Amino acid sequence: MFDSKIRAGKLEEKWVDYKGHCKLVNPANKRKLEIIIVGTGLAGASAAAALAEQGYKVKAFCFQDSPRRAHSIAAQGGINAAKNYQNDGDSVFRLFYDTIKGGDYRAREANVHRLAEVSANIIDQCVAQGVPFAREYGGLLNNRSFGGTQVKRTFYAAGQTGQQLLIGAYQAMERQVALGNVTMYNRHEMLEVVLIDGKARGIIARDLVSGKLERHFGHAVLLCTGGYGNVFYLSTNAMGSNVTAAWKAHRKGALFANPCFTQIHPTCIPVTGDHQSKLTLMSESLRNDGRIWVPKKQNDTRKANDIPEEERDYFLERRYPAFGNLVPRDVASRAAKERCDAGYGVGTTKQAVYLDFRYNLINKYGRAEASKKGIHNPDEATLVAFGKEVVKEEYGNLFDMYEKITGENPYEVPMRIYPAVHYTMGGLWVDYELMTNVPGLYSLGEANFSDHGANRLGASALMQGLADGYFVIPYTIGNYLADEIATKPIPTSHEAFEAAERNVSDRISTLMNIRGKQTVESFHKRLGKIMWEKCGMARNAQGLQEAVKEIQALKKEFWNDVRIPGDINEMNPELDKAGRVADFIELGELMCIDAMERNESCGGHFREEYQTPDGEALRQDDQYMYVAAWEMKGEHQWQLHKEELKYEVIKPTQRNYK
């Protein structure tokens, strides 16, 4: 197996020890080294800023019209950090422990501990950049709770935390653009990695305005290209989120780890019809104050507000009294699905449960405000009015979003929600230094597999993206580049660049020349349907076998019958999408193979054959305590490499949130 490069020694000393011993590059040499960063989300923008500040020459790429629009902008609820500002018992160890447990014991201890260690620095850095986090009246930072924890460690900016963090990183990066240390290429899509003597030395990118292919050299290449949730077609990801960059790397030899570990988020606005192009998340932070319920009676058609209290089943509070509405996402999603499958769902499609704020609006916020104002016997209307004000401040944008989409006012009636695809824990395999098995090729943020095991806890993706970019890669990349200071920039006339470009242009021509009958979108929808039904919230061996066959057939059909309008040398969004869907189809197959191979349930991977009598995920630690890292061997062929997971500090047990 490939070396994860985790140092020996005590867990809490590994990172300090690494930093004390890794190789350094002196400032004069940094200026001679060029780094390509694909992606400008939290991971990419923070890496670009941090590396450019150190003096490296950075080239950054994104497919949107501005780096500020990367999908991280949409993150809502918050970012975790072990600051213990609330004095409620938080610590680096507890954040580490919660993350490992939340991930159902399928993440590396050393990586997760490092993440918890640097989490506090992230908050400091963001505050210094002017990120306007929520504050208390005394002027200090405020926190909220997220799922899978019993402390309040989540920092936030209303329901727009990702936006504020990304703008902070974007501005730091733009400052470096102005200083000439970063060159930004927006509306560019990376379509190939260039390898020379086994090392990553550059990329081929397509200018999405002119359609021209470009060659770019770098001493190292960082892929910070986000998650692949859109393989399911419908997800909470942005429309453009895709796997293409990671997949090109995979085709060039980079291992793809745990592809089947996908996160289904419990609280999203339900699907309304076939026209649906994406799903909208209602942040997990809402579970701080919203209670989830269904009617106790099957097929109850009464309006939510007409169902009396004693006829409501608060099923999370009933099943998991210790964590209640704040159980981890995988647990909450399955519980909602179970209720709907059993006939207790609500709304026209019956594929929804209620998320109800009335109780806390009145009892928590309404009463607190009333007593602040010295009103002793407030009537319900007064409490509701006070409560609404606070809820508006905490979650206003989310409530507005809900109303715009559904036409219903969530201050008056409970939200209807249902689980939807949200995040991908799997991704490119990286070692402790965030390097893939291809030397010089790194992966940061959601694009890598590293820190979340089989299930990510809420508010931990933003933490990981910024940890990778601001505080990990600036150290680890030096350890590699220190040996590259004598490497002169390789001219892009080199045959490897030539061959890579030819590869890309041949594929584009092939796609354009199919001139079939079916649209790209229709193929994407069909792929999504297969994935959701057979590799979604619940999976079984038979379904997965069928899915592999169906995807292989879909691939054939795609390459024979897809219709792409327009030309190559112009802006052509359908062509961009076609390339991405073609890669999603291949990834889908690997996800099903991975899910089939893992004969256990863990975190977001729920195999129906492996569950406890009360329907919880049943791990098989004796057989599956490993990272499944897949190597591509050819069309429809992969080889599995196993990285054994060793738990030296935490003893894996069945997760218990009861």
Next chain:
Amino acid sequence: MEHYTMNLTLKVWKQKNANTAGSFETYQVKDISSEMSFLEMFDVLNEQLIREGKEPIAFDHDCREGICGMCSMYINGRPHGPWHGTTTCQLHMRAFKDGDTIVVEPWRANAFPVVKDLVVDRTSFDRIIQAGGYISANTGSAVDGNAIPIDKNKADKAFAAAACIGCGACVAACKNSSAMLFVSAKVSHLALLPQGEVERKSRVLNMVSQMDKEGFGSCTFTQACEAVCPKEISVSNISRLNGEYIIAGLTSENS
């Protein structure tokens, strides 16, 4: 909510690229559900066009939940369409009725040249940020996050200004194509925070100067920008920018 379907006539701006002239094309779409978003209606139209062997319409979009700032359609004479405080992607078809004709154009401003159809180039906004829309705080040099308490009221105001999504609707709505609301939102966000204090003066001078260089018009305070801003950024930020600008101009050592 009652759902219904509708048939619509669309008049959409088509323009091959920056160097060719554009014109309106008329399209018909049928059985559009009132539950669809405006962009989903465009998806239906584009699928129809591709099936008919015609060119689909290029438009910018990504998050489709009102936060990335990428979508940008000028709908029936109003940036982002008829709903208040709403981006194009959040506009839903229940805003329209059967038989309506909808006119859709790109943002129009010298500093936002058309790239294709409804897609424009807004990189001028990035360059304005490069001119000073940041706090210089190198990674790793920060003090503890709670070292400097910030008055909640001010922090809330900074947040309200920082909520700008950089969509450019304010420019598209302005008869002078001024970018004042966008620039003032950034200046206010950073000027309201103690961390932004050090660069406060140079920031406002440099950002305003870059705005002028990019070819945005001057602000005559008609407030059309605030009326269409999907994030309801307040024109009080423009007043704050003006104040900052005057003080910076008077006291700057470079002036």
